[in-house]
Amino acid sequence: MIGIIHGRWCCLPLAFAFYLRRATLALRSVRIRGRALTFETKFTQAVRLIQSFAGVFPRAPILVVIDSWFRNNGFLKPLRRALGSRAHLLSRLRVNAVLHGLPVAVPGRAGRPRKYGERLGSVKAMQVALRATARTYSLNLFGRVCDVVAAEQVVMLKTLRCQVRVVWVYRRTQWIALVTTDLTLSVSQVIEIYGARWRIEAGFREIKQEIGSAQTQTRNPDAVTNHLHFCMVATTITWIYAASLEQARARRYAAARRTEYAFADLRRSRPRHPKFPHRYSHGAGRLRKTRNFSEENAGAKSCGHSRSPPARYRRLNRSSPSLPGTAAKPACSPCGNCPATKSWHVRSCGPRTGIRQSCRGRTMPKRSSPPAPRSRRDSPSAPG
Template sequence: MPILPVLATQFQSLFPSSDHGRERARWFILTLQAILLPITASRTSNLLRTIATLFGVVIGEARYYTFMASVKLPWTRIWAVLWRAIPDPLTDGRLLVVLDDSINPKTGTKVFACQRSFDHAAKTNQSSFPWAQTIVTLGLLKVIHGRWCCLPLAFAFYLRRATLALRSVRIRGRVLTFETKFTQAVRLIQSFAGVFPRAPILVVTDSWFGNNGLLKPLRRALGSRAHLLSRLRVNAVLHDLPVAVPGRAGRPRKYGERLGSVKAMQTALRATARTYSLNLYGRVRDVVAAEQVVMLKSLRCQVRVVWVYRRTQWIALVTTDLTLSVEQMIEIYGARWKIEAGFREIKQEIGSAQTQTRNPDAVTNHLHFCMVATTITWIYAASLEQAPARRYAAARRTEYAFADVRRALAHDLADVGFGVDCDDPGQGTRNPLIVAVMRLVA
C-alpha cells in the first residue's frame, strides 16, 4: 500500500514545524483515518470517539472541536497534493471534468450556507423546498479498473442573491458577496487547471451549465484549451456553417442558413442515423445516433451535435470540441452520471450529510475532509493491481462498488494505518483492537 504513506507524509509536510503545527498534522491524519474506516458516520463527535477507541489517542472534546473549526488547515495545498497524486488523470489526452450542483438538507436554523432550495428530485413524501445547503461540485471522470469513477476535486457553497439580501452572512467578520454558479464553477475549474497548465480540459455538464454563461468566462480564463460537452435543449435553434460569398461587401457572415430547432432536426436526421457499439452504463450496448456540425448562437461557435435515438425518446448532445467522435461524446456524457453517484458516496457512505456543524469554518472543513477521503479512496483503488471483488454481485451488475474499495482500504489501514506516526507522544500507542475490529468490518 505505497500510496497512503506517501500522501500522509506530503500532507504532514504542509503543516508548520511548531508544536501546534505538528499537533494539527497528527490530528489531521487521524481524522482522515477515522473517516475512511467504514464504521460510523463522520459526525465530529463520532470521529472523536473513533480516534480514542481505535487509535488509542485521547483528545479533549473542546480542543478537537476547535481543531475541526480551525482556519489554519492548508486546504489549498492539500488539494494540490491530491490532484498531482491522481495516477494518469488524462483520458484520451484530455482532462474530463464534470460539473454539477447538489443540495444537502439540514435541520438546524443557524447552519452555515443553508437556505430554502428547490429539490427537483424530491419524492412525494418530501418537501420540494427543503432547508438545505446548495453545493457546486467539481469532479474528475476517470476509468479505474474498467469502470468510470468520479473523483471529487473542489466545491463551493452557493447562496442566492435574495438570501444574502435578506440576512447578512459573515465568515470571520467578512460579509459574503453574491457569486453566480458560473463564477464559482470557473474559479474551481481554473484552480484545478493550474496544476495541469498544458492539458486540454473538457467540462461535462447538464443543460443548465451548458451555455455561454460558463463557456465565455472559462475561455477567458483558460483560452482555447477549454471545451464543453453538454445536453442540448430541444428548443435551441441551429444554423448551418457560414459560406463565403465572393465579391459580397461587408464583414463575413458568422452564421449560415437557419436549419431549425433541435427537435425539428432530429426528425430529418433520423434516416441518416447509424448504430454504434459502446461501453455505456457498465456494459456494451448498441446505440443509434446521428451527427452534424453546425453553428449554435447560444455558444457562438461551431459545435458538433449528436442525436441519440431510443425506442420512443431521443436526446441531443453538443460539444465545442470538434475532435471528439460520436462514440466518445455518448460514452463520456453517459459517464456524467457518476457525479450523482459521487454525491451519494460523499453524503451517505462517507457521511457528510449527517453532520450538524454550524460554524462556517467547521462546516467547510468537514466537507473538505469528506471529499478528500473520497478522493483518497479512488486514488487507492487506482493503485491496486486488480479491482476488488464486488461483495453483493447481481446478474446485471458485477463491477466493484465504492464500498468494496473502502473495505479493501480499511483492511490495509487496520495493519499499518497511513504508515506514519500519528500517536500523541504523551500517550499510549495505537489500540491493538483496531486490527480485530477492522477485519470484522472488511
C-alpha cells in the same frame, strides 16, 4: 473530476462552493469571521472552481460536462476568457434550439463575412431527417456494453456563438441531443462521457452515505468547510488506492446486469497493518471499531460461552464492592457470563453493547435474588 479506473467510471471530488441567494446576503445575517459575504452567481463560482483546478494542469485540455442550464455563452465566454481555447463544454441540447449551417464565403461580395450559414431548423425537426443516416455504435454505458444508434453533424449554435458537434441518440421511443464545442471528440466519446455524468450524482451519495458527510452536527462555517474537505479527500484517496491495484476488486453484492465493483468494495479491501487487524466501518455518524472473535471462540468452551473481548473493551473485570454479589464467586470463564456471576457480567463485557458483544447475542440469565429496592417506599422494612 470523472475518470476511468479499471474499466469503471468514477468521480473524484476536488472542490466545492456554497451558493447563497442575493436576498439572503442582503440581510447581512451570514458572516464569516465578522465579514459579510458578497454575492456570486453560479456562473462565477463555477468558473472560479474550474480555474483553480485547471491551474494544476496548465497545458491539458479541459472538458466541462454540464447540464443544459449552464449551456450558454454566459458561462462559456468567461470560461474561455480565463482558460483560453483549451476549455470546452459538453451538455444536452434543448429540443427547441435552432441550428444553423456553417458559413460559406461568397467570392467578390463586399462587406464582412457571414458568421452563420442558412437556417437548418430546430433540433426536433433535424432528428427526423438524420434518422436515416444514423449508425450503430457499441459503447460502455452504465457498467455494461450496449448498442446505441446515433447520428451527428457539425453546425453553428447562436447561444454559444461557435461551431459545435451535435449528436442525436435514438432510443426505442425517445431520443436526446448532445452538443460539444470540442470538434475532435468522436460520437462514441461524446455519448460515453455524457453517460458518465451520472457518476457525479453517485459521487454525492458516496460522500454523504459511505464517507459520512451528512452526519456532521457542526454549525460553524469553518467547521462545515473543513468537514466537507476531509470527506472529499477521503473519497479521492480511496479512488487513488483503487488505481494502484493491479486488478479490480470483485463485487461483493450481486446486481442485475452489473459486474463492476462498487465504492464500498474498495473501502473493505484496503490494506491493514499486521499489529492493528481491526476493521473500521462507518455507521450512525461515527467510526466504530469491530473485531472478529471467531478464532478466539474456537477454544473457549469452558462454561458454554464465548471468550471476552480484549481488556480495552471491558469496563469491569474484577469483583467490586459497589456491586452486590460480585465477591461471592469468581467467574469460571474469561467472559464472566456464568450463573455464579449473574450480578455483574453485564458490565464486564463492553462499554455499550453489554453481553451481546462478547457472547453473540445470548440472553442474560435471570437473577436468583430480587433486585435491591430503589427507594424507601419500595423497601419491605420501610414503615407503612
